[in-house]
Amino acid sequence: QGFLKNERDNALLSAIEESRKKTFAMAEEYHRESMLVEWEQVKQRILHTLLATGEDALDFTQETEPSFISEVGVPGRSALDSVEVAYARQVCLYSTLIWGCHSALNLITVCPSQTGDRNVSELWAVVKQMTEVPLVPAPSLLKSRTSIKMQMAFVKQALQSLEQSYKDYTQVTIFGNLHQAQLGGVPGTYQLVRSFLNVKLPAPLPGFQDGEVEGHPVWALIYYCMRCGDLMAAMHVASRAQHQLGEFKNWFQEYMHSKDRRLSPTTENKLRVYYRRAVRNSTDPYKRAVYCLIGRCDVTDNHSDVADKTEDYLWLKLNQVCFEDDGTSSPQDRLTLPQLQKQLLEDYGESHFAANQHPFLYFQVLFLTAQFEAAIAFLFRVECLRCHAVHVALVLHELKLLLKPSGQSAQLLSHETGDPPLVRRLHFIRLLMLYTRKFEPTDPREALQYFYFLRQERDSQGESMFLRCVGELVIESREFEMLLGRLEKDGSRKPGAIDKFTDGNGDTKAIISKVASVAENKGLFEEAVKLYDLAKNSDKVLEIMNRLLSPVISQISAPQSNKERLKNMALSIAERYRNQGISAEKAIDSTFYLLLDLITFFDEYHAGHVDGAFDIIDRLKLVPLSQGTVEERVAAFRNFSDEIRHNLSEVLLATMNILFTQYKRLKGTGAATPARPQRVLEDRDSQLRSQARALITFAGMIPYRMSGDTNARLVQMEVLMN
Numbered sequence: 036q037g038f039l040k041n042e043r044d045n046a047l048l049s050a051i052e053e054s055r056k057k058t059f060a061m062a063e064e065y066h067r068e069s070m071l072v073e074w075e076q077v078k079q080r081i082l083h084t085l086l087a088t089g090e091d092a093l094d095f096t097q098e099t100e101p102s103f104i105s106e107v108g109v110p111g112r113s114a115l116d117s118v119e120v121a122y123a124r125q126v127c128l129y130s131t132l133i134w135g136c137h138s139a140l141n142l143i144t145v146c147p148s149q150t151g152d153r154n155v156s157e158l159w160a161v162v163k164q165m166t167e168v169p170l171v172p173a174p175s176l177l178k179s180r181t182s183i184k185m186q187m188a189f190v191k192q193a194l195q196s197l198e199q200s201y202k203d204y205t206q207v208t209i210f211g212n213l214h215q216a217q218l219g220g221v222p223g224t225y226q227l228v229r230s231f232l233n234v235k236l237p238a239p240l241p242g243f244q245d246g247e248v249e250g251h252p253v254w255a256l257i258y259y260c261m262r263c264g265d266l267m268a269a270m271h272v273a274s275r276a277q278h279q280l281g282e283f284k285n286w287f288q289e290y291m292h293s294k295d296r297r298l299s300p301t302t303e304n305k306l307r308v309y310y311r312r313a314v315r316n317s318t319d320p321y322k323r324a325v326y327c328l329i330g331r332c333d334v335t336d337n338h339s340d341v342a343d344k345t346e347d348y349l350w351l352k353l354n355q356v357c358f359e360d361d362g363t364s365s366p367q368d369r370l371t372l373p374q375l376q377k378q379l380l381e382d383y384g385e386s387h388f389a390a391n392q393h394p395f396l397y398f399q400v401l402f403l404t405a406q407f408e409a410a411i412a413f414l415f416r417v418e419c420l421r422c423h424a425v426h427v428a429l430v431l432h433e434l435k436l437l438l439k440p441s442g443q444s445a446q447l448l449s450h451e452t453g454d455p456p457l458v459r460r461l462h463f464i465r466l467l468m469l470y471t472r473k474f475e476p477t478d479p480r481e482a483l484q485y486f487y488f489l490r491q492e493r494d495s496q497g498e499s500m501f502l503r504c505v506g507e508l509v510i511e512s513r514e515f516e517m518l519l520g521r522l523e524k525d526g527s528r529k530p531g532a533i534d535k536f537t538d539g540n541g542d543t544k545a546i547i548s549k550v551a552s553v554a555e556n557k558g559l560f561e562e563a564v565k566l567y568d569l570a571k572n573s574d575k576v577l578e579i580m581n582r583l584l585s586p587v588i589s590q591i592s593a594p595q596s597n598k599e600r601l602k603n604m605a606l607s608i609a610e611r612y613r614n615q616g617i618s619a620e621k622a623i624d625s626t627f628y629l630l631l632d633l634i635t636f637f638d639e640y641h642a643g644h645v646d647g648a649f650d651i652i653d654r655l656k657l658v659p660l661s662q663g664t665v666e667e668r669v670a671a672f673r674n675f676s677d678e679i680r681h682n683l684s685e686v687l688l689a690t691m692n693i694l695f696t697q698y699k700r701l702k703g704t705g706a707a708t709p710a711r712p713q714r715v716l717e718d719r720d721s722q723l724r725s726q727a728r729a730l731i732t733f734a735g736m737i738p739y740r741m742s743g744d745t746n747a748r749l750v751q752m753e754v755l756m757n
Contacts, residue, residue: 113477122422142429165193168192183359190405197403198263198264205228206227208234208235216234218230224263225268228256228259231259243255252319253280257287262347269291270291306332323338328351331370376404379404407436408438408459411424412424412448414427428467432488439460440461447461464500468504479518483518502549505550506549506552515566518531518532519532519546520534533547551566560579574620577608577623581676584627585679587601588637589633589685589689622676629655658690684742691727691730691753694752730749
């Protein structure tokens with residue numbers, strides 16, 4: 036029997052030990068995973084802040100002595116400049132409009148395009164023109180964006196933008212040189228071009244062919260009419276000089292009436308043959324350019340004599356882009372949109388266009404060739420133009436034209452496996468968070484407006500990025516009341532900025548609860564209490580308050596101390612909950628009010644009011660004060676929460692100290708008097724010792740391990756009372 040008992044005990048102990056090891060290993064693994072997730076989030080925030088967009092993006096050179104004083108901005112001063120403030124106001128207006136009518140609005144209609152800066156106005160004019168393209172139905176945005184129909188639409192919009200811009204340029208040139216231009220009274224593009232050439236080509240140079248119309252080379256007139264986007268005006272010139280142009284008038288007429296500005300394969304082939312035989316070596320640069328435009332031939336010729344500006348070059352090349360291979364074009368006569376995109380983005384690149392000196396021009400080059408994401412990413416790298424890039428991205432995002440990466444760890448501009456070679460994706464979430472990081476501490480209300488654009492975005496865990504960003508914003512800014520509202524004395528909630536983006540109290544409550552959960556997970560328990568209280572989650576309010584109160588209830592109260600602050604906070608909650616009839620789960624509720632009573636007990640005890648403290652502990656029925664109640668208190672102890680149990684040692688020591696103080700006071704009163712007979716003194720002496728023995732017995736019987744020092748001190752005081 037002894038052997039079997041020993042084997043059984045060993046088996047139990049080994050099972051317990053194995054379970055203990057597994058539990059600790061599991062806890063360690065959970066802790067490691069939690070730390071990895073947290074560290075990954077910290078890394079992402081660091082990388083976002085450092086703007087890791089290029090090899091030379093970071094400059095760690097240190098020219099001055101380092102300062103250990105943090106450079107904090109002037110309190111209350113906005114981190115937004117005047118342009119950013121203007122954008123923020125329009126974003127606020129847009130979110131108000133879209134939330135009020137619950138319908139799709141175009142953000143570009145409220146963006147501040149009239150800023151007084153011509154470059155910015157032109158930028159928004161280009162964006163407006165290029166985004167007026169309806170999405171082609173397709174399984175994905177990528178397939179829609181790369182479809183032939185949509186690419187044709189983008190090229191058409193780009194050509195219209197370039198043509199209108201050039202027409203405006205000719206008008207400015209003419210009105211700046213009215214005497215030389217000799218503008219007639221007849222309106223129209225032809226008269227505009229004729230006057231423009233009076234300024235640009237006051238005397239025809241040698242090399243122009245096929246005669247003149249009203250003193251100007253016929254091919255120059257045709258080219259500039261086409262450059263201004265007026266084919267009817269160009270046709271008017273061709274008609275006046277048709278006897279000098281051979282078959283050109285018929286070819287141009289077909290080109291003008293074609294649906295997509297494309298000659299039929301037969302006509303195009305005849306024109307190309309004629310071009311190679313009679314036009315390619317012509318000394319008239321405008322003639323060569325016009326033939327290359329309508330015949331889409333000799334696409335390698337840049338026509339630098341005519342297209343001397345980037346916009347002219349881009350217009351010429353976009354006119355030569357073809358979308359369908361009819362089998363009759365040779366490689367040198369075929370230019371596709373991806374080929375043009377590659378030339379501009381990779382073959383030429385930023386250095387060719389002097390992008391650092393002319394960022395708006397390079398942005399337009401990329402944007403007009405439907406490389407939206409690359410254009411935005413480029414502009415975002417220029418710090419003073421970052422706000423424009425962000426709001427262009429917002430416009431494309433709201434119009435569902437922006438290509439975004441499938442993963443959250445992608446770079447700001449990325450290319451995914453399976454995408455066409457020239458397709459780039461823009462990390463919209465990162466872009467927006469990088470932009471708002473600058474002014475979140477000083478302008479949280481404005482940052483909230485921008486986070487609303489992330490309402491449909493999800494992180495890798497499937498969590499709403501809007502909720503996540505709002506949570507971080509509230510925690511970082513500490514603007515709880517302004518963003519989430521505040522609790523009035525009557526228990527009602529005064530709305531905050533977040534209420535603008537919610538359907539009703541339920542949605543607001545969910546957001547506040549989410550932020551409260553974030554605060555709790557970060558260890559910001561007092562903030563979490565306020566937030567859970569705001570969300571009317573009384574269980575969590577009292578649960579966290581119990582955890583906060585438990586370590587401090589036995590401390591001495593002092594002004595501005597943790598205990599004093601937490602006590603006042605708990606008392607205000609308790610008073611409001613009682614007045615409004617709010618209650619939590621029974622166990623949590625009873626623990627909370629018992630902790631408040633124990634705070635009162637210890638305050639009386641530390642103040643030296645031993646009789647008042649004794650009355651409180653007697654009414655609480657927490658520890659036995661007679662031998663007959665020991666069993667009852669031991670049984671009740673099993674129902675107490677850990678917050679109460681952790682304070683049991685201090686409660687027992689304080690109660691024993693009170694009994695010992697009363698005992699010493701009793702012994703110090705001297706001999707018996709008529710008012711206090713000897714029998715009364717003896718009864719009181721016996722009662723105090725009995726109460727001390729009851730405490731000792733209780734301390735030994737409860738299923739809770741207290742420190743050896745506690746038991747020793749209890750026994751010591753009990754011995755001194757004998």
